[in-house]
């Protein structure tokens with residue numbers, strides 16, 4: 221069966237309202253939860269665990285950017301790594317890092333990762349999400365401030381809930397002047413910041429997961445140094461999307477810019493390009509001691525197991541030895557090919573003129589020395605589901621993103637490029653989007669006998685037919 225039918229059926233099964241069928245005799249606890257979920261079902265936006273699709277579906281979605289998972293290369297490297305450990309290893313860490321869980325293999329792998337990233341220390345933990353929370357939990361002291369880019373990932377937002385920092389201030393996305401304004405406000409409101417008696421933690425991301433744009437990190441560091449010459453303003457950078465992708469052997473943005481000494485904390489994720497799982501916190505020994513002392517997330521939790529650490533080591537060895545270099549280059553080539561083809565596409569120009577679609581990253585793409593593999597197509601809000609359904613029925617998977625994941629009044633189709641995407645797939649993607657643009661514009665101009673686009677009509681027909 222075509223994947224889109226599977227997905228639609230699964231989606232529809234979960235959007236059916238439960239409240240009317242929830243019996244009064246059921247415990248109020250469950251009734252109240254169902255009521256809260258019904259609010260989302262009513263809008264057709266209840267989150268679901270999507271069925272897995274196979275490789276016949278064109279992938280502009282997965283996090284397997286370098287195709288290391290799809291190709292089986294990471295699995296083979298992982299199995300070799302496990303075999304190299306012989307039989308003398310225990311699967312479980314059997315304790316947290318402050319107890320029994322601080323085993324030699326984990327420490328050895330951390331030392332290797334720290335060396336790869338030019339950092340004093342590395343801390344491997346269960347996920348990048350967890351790593352971001354742990355850092356914010358541990359590193360800001362009472363009275364300190366955390367300022368963050370307004371488009372920061374959910375893990376930073378959750379971290380802001382557990383921190384003891386007294387001040388929490390967002391600044392406008394990727395805008396060094398906005399950062400300066402927020403820092404100025406802090407200095408004005410509390411002279412302890414100007415004296416260096418309180419610290420400011422500035423949270424940014426190397427490549428933003430929805431916008432796909434890169435942080436102007438050098439400019440931001442210059443602002444922080446200028447405003448806080450005693451060094452009480454420091455950065456936490458989330459390198460989820462750059463790890464494995466940009467920089468020397470994929471080491472990330474900080475290393476592209478040679479800012480290793482200027483960034484206090486780097487958080488690298490292993491669940492994306494590295495095709496593994498886990499988070500890595502790169503920092504100096506002082507910050508590591510603070511994590512050990514103040515992060516309950518990290519120390520009241522069992523340490524990562526040997527297989528998890530082995531998979532991370534396998535991935536880092538592939539990066540370090542240049543074994544992912546072809547995939548890194550292919551990914552860059554694919555994104556460039558997409559921009560070139562997009563800008564030559566006449567349907568595209570029309571969509572742009574009519575305010576239906578836009579790709580801000582396509583502007584001046586040739587000026588950039590390195591491309592992001594996350595490329596949002598901004599869609600006129602309210603149209604994102606229509607384009608998504610159109611693409612999916614054409615066997616292309618690229619998810620629609622709406623408020624609250626992106627700011628109110630904006631919507632997008634998030635394209636994620638991979639080494640395994642072919643030129644034919646990119647051409648087909650553009651052709652399929654072009655067909656949607658032509659159809660939507662003809663409906664809007666009253667030139668079509670239909671008022672509902674074909675893909676949506678197909679969706680409705682399937683619904684009427686019980687998704688068969």
Ligand SMILES: Cc1ncc(COP(=O)(O)O)c(C=O)c1O
Pocket residue numbers: 347348349350352373375425429458460461489490491497498499
């Ligand atoms: C920017 C960013 N930070 C953090 C995370 C969480 O990383 P992990 O999958 O390792 O928990 C993600 C993953 O979605 C992300 O995109």
